[in-house]
Amino acid sequence: MTELSIGQEVELEYGGKATVAGVIGSGGQGTVYLVDYNGMKWALKWYDISKMKDPAAFKNNIKKNISDGAPSNKFLWPRYLTKDMPDGTFGYLMELKPESFDSFVDILNTYRLRVDPLTGRAVKEPVRFTDLKAMVTAVINIANAFRQLHRAGKSYQDLNDGGFFINVDTGAVLVCDCDNIAPDGANFGIGGKPGYMAPEIVRGLAKPDVQTDKYSLAVVLFKLLFRGDPMEGEKVIKDVCLTEAAELKHYGAEAVFVYDPDNTTNRPVRGIHDNVIKFWRMYPDYIKDAFIQSFTAGLTDPNKRIIENEWQKLFVRLRTEIISCTCGRTNFTSMFEKQDSTTYRCPKCGMTFATLEFSNRDYRMPLYIGSKFYECEIDDNSDDFISVAGELVENKLKPGVLGIRNCSERSWNVKMPDGKYYDVLPGKGCPIWQGLEIDFGGVTAKI
């Protein structure tokens, strides 16, 4: 492969030159350089074409992706192709990852390595989500990004822990390595990363497509929430050495989910898989059931895999079911006691939480200062899980009185404590009381 040196200029297909300023990293397909182009810093992915089956087809696919544009702003999409070098080597420019994002790999490791350029010594800096809501928002964002991609008729093909950057404060997600994305059904040589590949790819029976993406997506989501490998348990550990044959077995024909209810041979091992053991006890059943479905029935039958929209709905629910207690305890409702059918109780401090019932779902939303619901929760036609529609706040003029502020852009019809109905305009609010009813304009809610 042609390596680039610092200061070297690379011509772009539609004019202009990018100047190499440094190396960002290298991977299986080539190297990523830091470059200057038009007064801005960019990332240049530069290919080792000797490792490609058909560089021309690969390049054409990138060209097509560039002209189609990104499915949403969650993708660090290819922007400009370079001209070919005399030996045929080429690359493309993409935007740089913003500083505020950490790699998925560092999040899984719980630290990032900061290397001193002079001594070469490496220092570990902790990486972790600021709060639970940010982590759940991240999994919603990941599911949503792949939903958008698949709706554009494309598959990612190489879904793995190297493909994401996440803002640990907000849960914002950027999908990178978008160069293997291809129309569903097409494949330009990538197989995927072991551990993330669907079993039928590992076994050599299929090529990556939208259905295998769904399997990889389930692995990524599992890893982020449960911090372990869904297929690595006692059965795999017994082999001690992960030889090629062992991988073929444990990730292919004989893959067994660590919490397969009908097959207990591959349970997580204490001392090695402590994260999975701990978190599996904490998550609510509807989340666990979705993973069980993905990694049991969905293991062999791609049509049984959970679709992105379903994941998105499950995680929106999970986000709604977070309680932040004033005592500092933040957890899912599954980890709070139920005082009665509509009230949760903190097992640590005894604080109780009333809940709001929505007409469009069969679970209740716990109410605590700062709890929020989003556009997609009050409008069945909305996919907007980012814009806050309502928030539980304390009345600024009447301390101690709690209410729901209308953060949406439409007026609500609300039953007030005097028994009469009032319009609550955007920016206004209503007190919470036993008997509260809110009509959002279709969807309704009551205490």
Place this chain on the structure above:
Amino acid sequence: MSKKKKDSSPEQAANTQETAQAAADTKPADDFDDMFDFDDDPLGATGVSRKSLVIFFLIDTSGSMKGTKMGELNTVMEELIPEIRKVGEADTEVKIAVLTFSTDVKWMYSEPIAIEEFEWARLSASGVTSMGAAFKELSARMSRNSFLNSPSLSFAPVIFLMTDGYPSDDYKEGLKELSSNSWYKFGLKAALGIGNEANDDMLAEFTGNKDTVVHAYSGNQLAQMIKIVAVTASQIGSKSMTLSDQNDAELSDEDVYAAKQKMLGQQIQELVNQNDSDDVSFDTGW
């Protein structure tokens, strides 16, 4: 493997009965009251369990390595460590073990050291070439009870042999012993012959094939070859194999057997052919 994964040290093993009794006394894990007893911070995760990879360097420190060869080797090994650090990432914890052999066989450190903490201790050369003894020592240490004692999964080790001459002891006997070690059998093996005296056929006996044997005749080449082999081997060794290769039939164990070793051979050959350098040979110009 042992059932009590965490408690593998002898003194803890002695307490097993007591521990089992204590465990029987505690309430079942699913008991609701028990739910709030354990650490239940949903963000309180430790790093995901990583697979471990030990890279073994077997280095000839006999008298003939004195001078430029040892100087180059020390320098390039120091430079190599930061490069290997990048290869493991989230999936793999990479450790380094260095075994030197001259008249005596000696480990640089008493156990494999994590790549983040590894510091190269400069080597010096003297004595004869006890390669057979080195093979025996390696075989003894490549065991679940010794250097390869990670409780989690391991990749097969990378074993990189560097020598500039012919063994002065019975290397065949040592190699025979090593060959019966499963870690060696599944390991990624590569060898570097330095100068004209090194015998590539003998090195191929060690690696199992000629593709993973390279030769350096000059200082520049030595540095290049060490980097090519060590980086490529640790890259391949620290990652799972991409098994699928556009097959239409289901892969079998035979299809994937030694797939990494074959891949290493191919990549080393490709890289070596791109790096033909024409500077002065080690054995001329004295």
